Amino acid sequence: xxxxxxxxxxxxxxxxxxxxxxxxxxxxxxxxxxxxxxxxxxxxxxxxxxxxxxxxxxxxxxxxxxxxxxxxxxxxxxxxxxxxxxxxxxxxxxxxxxxxxxxxxxxxxxxxxxxxxxxxxxxxxxxxxxxx
Numbered sequence: 001x002x003x004x005x006x007x008x009x010x011x012x013x014x015x016x017x018x019x020x021x022x023x024x025x026x027x028x029x030x031x032x033x034x035x036x037x038x039x040x041x042x043x044x045x046x047x048x049x050x051x052x053x054x055x056x057x058x059x060x061x062x063x064x065x066x067x068x069x070x071x072x073x074x075x076x077x078x079x080x081x082x083x084x085x086x087x088x089x090x091x092x093x094x095x096x097x098x099x100x101x102x103x104x105x106x107x108x109x110x111x112x113x114x115x116x117x118x119x120x121x122x123x124x125x126x127x128x129x130x131x132x
Contacts, residue, residue: 002029002032002033003028003029003032003033003102003103003107004025004028004029004106004107004110006022006025009111009114009115010025010110010111010114012114012118012119012122013122013126014122014125014126016056016060017057017118017121017122020053020056021110021114021118023049023053024049024050024053024110025110027042027045027046027049028046028102028106028107028110030042031043031045031046031102032099032102032103036095039090039095039098039099040090040091040095043086043087043090043098043102044087046083046102047080047083047084047087050079050080050083051080054076054079054080057072057076057118057121058072058073058076060121060125060130061073061121064124064125064128064130066121066124067124068117068120068121071117072117072121075113075117079109079113082101082105083101086098086101
């Protein structure tokens with residue numbers, strides 16, 4: 001049973017963002033469901049994917065002069081720092097810490113981030129007629 005179900009509530013109306021978000025949800029579920037032997041590799045993949053996802057959003061925000069650029073980038077950096085801290089624990093064999101982070105923090109964070117910060121970015125991108 002997946003930890004996170006994709007919901008229309010996550011849909012922002014921009015394929016570039018929606019596709020990346022669907023990939024994120026799928027990877028969170030895959031990592032959550034992994035056995036301990038695969039968890040470490042998948043947690044690293046989740047960090048790499050999230051960094052690329054945030055880099056892409058950061059580039060969009062800069063290119064389109066998004067007014068809340070600083071706040072949004074700071075939130076991205078905060079989450080990357082968290083993922084890196086938990087990755088260090090996972091790399092030391094403390095898999096339960098990584099599992100707890102994925103189960104207890106990421107779904108709630110993702111829902112809130114998508115509903116607030118990413119939806120504001122999506123509205124901005126539509127206003128400036130951005131097309132990928």
